[in-house]
Amino acid sequence: MGCKVPSNPSHDSMILLPALSLSPKVQGTHPDCSIILHFQKQEAECLEMIQSESQTPAFPGATGQEGCPAEWDGVSCWPALPLGQSRAVACPDILHVFKKSKGLIQRNCTEWGWSLPSPPYHSACQLETLSSNDTEAKAWGTPGARGHFVTMKVLYTCGYSTSLAALFLAIGIFSSFRKLHCTRNSIHIHFFTSFILRGTAVFIKDSVLFSDESVDHCTMSTVTCKAAIAFFQYSVLANFYWLLVEGLYLQTLLLLTFTCDRSYTWGYVLIGWGVPMATVGVWVLTRLHYDNHGCWDDYSSPYWWVIKAPILLAIFVNFLIFLNVTRMLAQKIRCPGLSKTHKQQYMRLTKSTLLLIPLFGVHYVVFALFPEHVGVDARLYFELVLGSYQGFLVALLYCFLNGEVQAEVRRNWSKWQRSMESNVFNLATQDFTA
Secondary structure (H helix, E strand, O other): OOOOOOOOOOHHHHHHHHHHOOOOOOOOOOOOOHHHHHHHHHHHHHHHHHHHHHOOOOOOOOOOOOOEOOEEOOOOEEOOEOOOOEEEEEOOOOOOOEOOOOOEEEEEEEOOEEOOOEOOHHHHOOEOOOOHHHHHHHHHHOHHHHHHHHHHHHHHHHHHHHHHHHHHHHHHHHHHOHHHOOHHHHHHHHHHHHHHHHHHHHHHHHHHHHOOOOOOOOOOOOHHHHHHHHHHHHHHHHHHHHHHHHHHHHHHHHHOOOOOOOOOHHHHHHHHHHHHHHHHHHHHHHHHHHOOOOOOOOOOOHHHHHHHHHHHHHHHHHHHHHHHHHHHHHHHHHOOOOOHHHHHHHHHHHHHHHHOHHHHOHHHHHHHOOOOOOOHHHHHHHHHHHHHHHHHHHHHHHHHOOHHHHHHHHHHHHHHHHHHHHHHHHHHHHHHHO
């Protein structure tokens, strides 16, 4: 069964149901599905009643009996009624969706069947006032809104594809040249890998959850989709914690005056990969035992804080490191006895640090202070579209614009060119002497 109004709904229910999906969501239910699941439950109960009544010959609408059989119209269940009589029902009792109203909806049983609801649902049942965010969401079900999200998906697909290509190239460069093998670049490679995992996780999640439009995402609860979400959460956590490692190493680098020390490498690996693994493990066990419904992609669940709190902690620590690093760089640059070489290195670090400000999760902190249903469009744009190009920015900053990398690439390119010229000369000489 898909997330849609059941068969034979009235015209008013078709008008009403899209508005219902804009209401605040029930805790513990997927934000986009709580209202639809409510009506699916009501429909199932109504269909059970219809089936039991159809097996009782005395009820109106049964074989040989005049009247209207029980009917589900997409919003309310109407019990069987004899010909010529009428029945009234109250507005659906859903908190925060309908204002408390004593209004009733009435339908008559005529010789042509059930009459249309009078007054119509949208007139008799007043919806709660929609917030500005909900007003923006009114058109989510329209073709224009679908086009908007298709465009957004194309943008972040291009972004992640560009980032993946740049990150793989950057890892190849760092791995190919022996002069670039040190702790600093090893940490960069781990950081690049976390971005690769994040981009891959987004593509996997999209293919599992959204590739088949016939799949009911409100009731989908498979091992595959849960594994896809768990992998996605791990990649996001690893991304933030390797960003934290970059900050920690930058601070260590300043304290140790640019020594390439490997003594902390395993500690960095433990922070970057181990902490996210332990966090996701706790989250998976918690969801399995206490909240094992849907695909675990409901951010309204209280257990979402098992993932959210470590991310906020990493961002907070990184922000403190950023302030401390900025202070240390300012002091060292002003130092009169500093050599020109070291001053240039400090200036490069200053530029890199300032360019990395957007990667320190400022937007994540801002959005974390608001409920998940607030600023949905802005959240999607920052986290999906702009976030998809973060990997490319990191590769650009740490590899392609790195003077040491550029010098090593140019040196090896010149060496290769001289080798090729030498080979051509040797071949020409051999041909001449022959």
